[in-house]
Amino acid sequence: MGMLRERLTAREREVGAGRYPGLSLKEADPVKWEILYTRLAGLVQNARETARRVSASPVVREIGECIFAFFTPEGESVCFSTGLLLHVSSMSGTIRFLLENDYEELVGIREGDYFFNNDPFLGGAHSPDQTIVTPIYSGDELIGWAGGLTHVPETGASEPGGNPVSALTRYEEGIYLPCVKVAEDDRIRHDLEVMIERGTRTPVYWLLDQRARIAGCRLIRDGVKALVTEYGRQYFLPALYEYIEDTRRACLTRVTQVLFPGRYRAVSFHAVPWKDKPVRYARDHELIMPIELQVSPDGEIRLDFDGTSPAGLHSFNASQPTTVGNMISMLIQNVFYDIKYNYGIQHLIEGDRWHLPHSCLNPPDPSYAVGNWATAIVSCSGITTCLSFAYYARGFREEVTAGHGLTSAMRTGGVDQYGRRFSINNFELSCSGVPATAVRDGVDVCYAVWNPQGDCGDVELWEKMFPQIYLGRRIYPDPGFGKYRGGSGLESLYLVALVDQVEMASSMGGSRVFASPGLMGGYPASANYRRIVSGFDLSRLVAARLDIPHSEGADSLTPDWTRLGDGVTECTDAVVIAREVRRNQLWQQINGATGGYGDPLERNPVAVAADLGLGLVTPGTAEHVYGVVVNDGSVDENATGRRRAEIRARRRSRGMPAGQYVEQQRLRILAGELPEPARAALNQCLAASERFRREFVEFWGLPETFAGVEPTSA
Numbered sequence: 001m002g003m004l005r006e007r008l009t010a011r012e013r014e015v016g017a018g019r020y021p022g023l024s025l026k027e028a029d030p031v032k033w034e035i036l037y038t039r040l041a042g043l044v045q046n047a048r049e050t051a052r053r054v055s056a057s058p059v060v061r062e063i064g065e066c067i068f069a070f071f072t073p074e075g076e077s078v079c080f081s082t083g084l085l086l087h088v089s090s091m092s093g094t095i096r097f098l099l100e101n102d103y104e105e106l107v108g109i110r111e112g113d114y115f116f117n118n119d120p121f122l123g124g125a126h127s128p129d130q131t132i133v134t135p136i137y138s139g140d141e142l143i144g145w146a147g148g149l150t151h152v153p154e155t156g157a158s159e160p161g162g163n164p165v166s167a168l169t170r171y172e173e174g175i176y177l178p179c180v181k182v183a184e185d186d187r188i189r190h191d192l193e194v195m196i197e198r199g200t201r202t203p204v205y206w207l208l209d210q211r212a213r214i215a216g217c218r219l220i221r222d223g224v225k226a227l228v229t230e231y232g233r234q235y236f237l238p239a240l241y242e243y244i245e246d247t248r249r250a251c252l253t254r255v256t257q258v259l260f261p262g263r264y265r266a267v268s269f270h271a272v273p274w275k276d277k278p279v280r281y282a283r284d285h286e287l288i289m290p291i292e293l294q295v296s297p298d299g300e301i302r303l304d305f306d307g308t309s310p311a312g313l314h315s316f317n318a319s320q321p322t323t324v325g326n327m328i329s330m331l332i333q334n335v336f337y338d339i340k341y342n343y344g345i346q347h348l349i350e351g352d353r354w355h356l357p358h359s360c361l362n363p364p365d366p367s368y369a370v371g372n373w374a375t376a377i378v379s380c381s382g383i384t385t386c387l388s389f390a391y392y393a394r395g396f397r398e399e400v401t402a403g404h405g406l407t408s409a410m411r412t413g414g415v416d417q418y419g420r421r422f423s424i425n426n427f428e429l430s431c432s433g434v435p436a437t438a439v440r441d442g443v444d445v446c447y448a449v450w451n452p453q454g455d456c457g458d459v460e461l462w463e464k465m466f467p468q469i470y471l472g473r474r475i476y477p478d479p480g481f482g483k484y485r486g487g488s489g490l491e492s493l494y495l496v497a498l499v500d501q502v503e504m505a506s507s508m509g510g511s512r513v514f515a516s517p518g519l520m521g522g523y524p525a526s527a528n529y530r531r532i533v534s535g536f537d538l539s540r541l542v543a544a545r546l547d548i549p550h551s552e553g554a555d556s557l558t559p560d561w562t563r564l565g566d567g568v569t570e571c572t573d574a575v576v577i578a579r580e581v582r583r584n585q586l587w588q589q590i591n592g593a594t595g596g597y598g599d600p601l602e603r604n605p606v607a608v609a610a611d612l613g614l615g616l617v618t619p620g621t622a623e624h625v626y627g628v629v630v631n632d633g634s635v636d637e638n639a640t641g642r643r644r645a646e647i648r649a650r651r652r653s654r655g656m657p658a659g660q661y662v663e664q665q666r667l668r669i670l671a672g673e674l675p676e677p678a679r680a681a682l683n684q685c686l687a688a689s690e691r692f693r694r695e696f697v698e699f700w701g702l703p704e705t706f707a708g709v710e711p712t713s714a
Helices: 003-016 024-028 030-054 090-100 189-199 203-231 233-258 320-334 343-349 374-394 457-465 538-543 605-614 619-624 639-655 658-671 676-688 690-700
Strands: 066-069 078-080 115-119 129-138 141-151 181-182 262-272 285-296 299-306 408-414 421-426 432-434 441-447 468-475 490-497 503-506 529-534 568-573 576-582 586-591
Touching: 024 030, 024 233, 030 066, 030 078, 030 141, 030 203, 030 233, 066 203, 078 233, 078 285, 090 115, 090 129, 090 141, 090 320, 115 203, 129 203, 141 203, 141 233, 141 408, 189 203, 203 233, 233 343, 233 374, 262 374, 262 586, 285 374, 285 676, 320 343, 320 374, 343 658, 421 457, 457 468, 529 576, 605 619, 658 690
Parallel strands: none
Antiparallel strands: 066 078, 066 141, 115 129, 115 181, 129 141, 262 285, 285 299, 408 421, 408 503, 432 441, 468 490, 490 586, 503 576, 529 568, 529 586
């Protein structure tokens, strides 16, 4: 065992026993202590901004899909840049793997070495998430690591765009390099670059992003060495562990201040509509992800995912580092938003405070595909719902959130308008809505759960990267209804116009079940879908000086292009495996709306009229959901009162007592009268967890021997 592995083992032993360091440096001179941290944070932020300028990929340059960090010798993060907040924990896994697997002795760890990882079971979320880490030495002593991660839009996978929708195992997800040394003496290895050039459709993104990450890490390394010289090793190294411990203590204090102690539960769902898709094992997967959050009076948090659906032959599983990273990201964004974010947050929930069984959120081995890790995104709504309950019980309202959206991206590849082979992931999925809270509406098209600095990139930039042209892009109307409405997602309408055909795909999904559920009577966000239109004749419309459609318009059942008499429309679910799309075909992409809060009949009619005027609510929704009648832009108060009274009366006529409803559903379960996808999903969870089965039996009043829902004999 090498010296670095011994240090890691010793640190884990101390933390596992609850022996955390004191804060003597902070107490002795808090100003000096804070200044050092601020300078470290400045180094990693500068590294990120520099890397964005080096990168050739619009995913990094425009969208900001990158993050940089500084770590202790054992791989615990000390400070992070802004950006891909999901990876506040996943990059640590790369360093810890190096140490745990004796790279010090078997491979060598020296200054000027750079280790690459895009194995999502070791760190990152999927193969396009590519990490570089490099050791930092002061003399002969390792004093830390610099790390950077960027999202690369091409990995040589079975479909263009980096993470293939149709992958059933990891062996279809492109090139994996698990913790490989890619540079020595600050020089990139040529043989590995040749492999990338010959193994990917568009190697320029991978190769230049490699240089971007190395440039960022080099800046961090040089800056850290200068700080060590200035502050001295005897001060610098202990300060790193104090920053982590300071965060852990601050998190404990925050929890006691804002979250009411108790046990909170929520559940998320995700559908994989594979039955009619051209895949080897064509069956639908309905995935159930229960989550339990326990908050103790002393500030400890426990997370339990018992009963989650098992991993399956599809690309929507999430690796364990992804799920952990998402949960920590949600805690940062919802609770610890003004605390130094580093490994101290992970100390708060590690060990027996975290139960993540083998499941679609933690596959049992690395053969499972995880490229489209929608399950981890959907489960974010579960954790924020639990946090919202705990906030509400404590008396807080602004922090209550009504469920995050499930976004989706258009992926495309082929030969572009310049005759070059191309592959790109259009990262418009980074612009979902922010959910409603208990005091205000959500915010439109500005956010992604994994990267709070959401951006969709300029249309003109994307049109240089692929041969499709935009006919339009807009904020898609009718997000989750409520007293406070959710934030809207994005709609884009593309036309294949510059080449004869391309490959196009769409991932993540959300067309069968709601990802963003709404809260306290608020409605869920609409499910996503896609439309592909054949035979669209743009030249005829231009010659006749007719209006060109820029979106589906105000009526989703009769899109604008159908009223123009052009094209045959195919409406699909949100998951589209890579398919040929030919010249003059339209592709409509919709994604990312979020849930509403409270009863929509309690919404201020003036707010509904304002949304109607801005095109954020359609006329049918205004009248039939919100019960608001608008004439000439103004609210008709008398007609609105009558309309809302009618809706309330209709609700009462359909309602039933809760006990009667529970008994009705209990009889359905015993009779096997559940739809096949729901029945299969429920039985999988019952078989996977005895605890889940016992609690299900108790809640529904079923026989003790109940083991699953039998199919109806009809």
